[in-house]
Amino acid sequence: MPIIKHIQIIQAPINLCFDLARNVDIHVKTSFKTKEKAVGGVTEGLLEKGDTVTWEAIHFGIRQILTVKVIHMKKPTLFVDVMIKGAFSSFKHTHQFIEMNDFTVMIDVFEYKSPFGPIGVIADKLFLKKYMSDFIYSRGKELKRIAENNS
Numbered sequence: 001m002p003i004i005k006h007i008q009i010i011q012a013p014i015n016l017c018f019d020l021a022r023n024v025d026i027h028v029k030t031s032f033k034t035k036e037k038a039v040g041g042v043t044e045g046l047l048e049k050g051d052t053v054t055w056e057a058i059h060f061g062i063r064q065i066l067t068v069k070v071i072h073m074k075k076p077t078l079f080v081d082v083m084i085k086g087a088f089s090s091f092k093h094t095h096q097f098i099e100m101n102d103f104t105v106m107i108d109v110f111e112y113k114s115p116f117g118p119i120g121v122i123a124d125k126l127f128l129k130k131y132m133s134d135f136i137y138s139r140g141k142e143l144k145r146i147a148e149n150n151s
Contacts, residue, residue: 001111001113002111002113002114002128002132003109003110004108004109004111004129004132004136005107005108005110006107006108006133007105007108008108008140008141008143008144009103009104009106009144010104010143011103011148012148012151013099014077014099014104016104016147016150017076017097017106017143018075018076020146020147022047022079022095023045023047024042024043024046024053025044027139030138030142030143031057031135031139033135034057034059035057036055036057037056037057038054040053040054041053048073049070049072050069050070052068052069052070053068054066054067054085055068059087060131066083066085066086066088067084067085068081068083068084069081069082077096077097078095078096080094080095087115088114088115090112090113091111091112091113092110092112093108094109094111096108096109108136108140112132
């Protein structure tokens with residue numbers, strides 16, 4: 001199962017970073033490259049434990065629908081969402097926040113399993129892991145920009 005880990009240093013308070021990361025409206029802004037939008041479940045505002053959101057986006061030129069559920073939340077240091085319906089066989093996305101003096105360390109850990117067995121494993125190695133890494137890194141940098149401009 002591929003695991004992507006991204007660490008982002010943000011010069012902003014932990015509470016702000018945590019709330020921005022679980023804000024549906026901010027998620028849409030930070031994933032503009034894939035034209036992502038919330039089309040079901042919680043479609044605006046802050047996600048809480050037990051909430052679901054269905055995302056529609058364009059990946060690889062194909063419209064994708066993905067539903068996730070927030071299964072764990074410890075404010076303002078951790079929340080975890082998992083796919084309950086979508087193109088992956090499974091995924092778990094852990095969002096962790098650590099306060100350090102006057103900045104916040106945001107750690108994203110994205111664990112996923114591709115569909116289609118051995119073909120999915122080949123796709124991971126050829127392009128999918130890099131694509132997902134770039135997507136998570138891009139969102140992290142945008143979240144950093146927004147947080148630092150609002151602190």
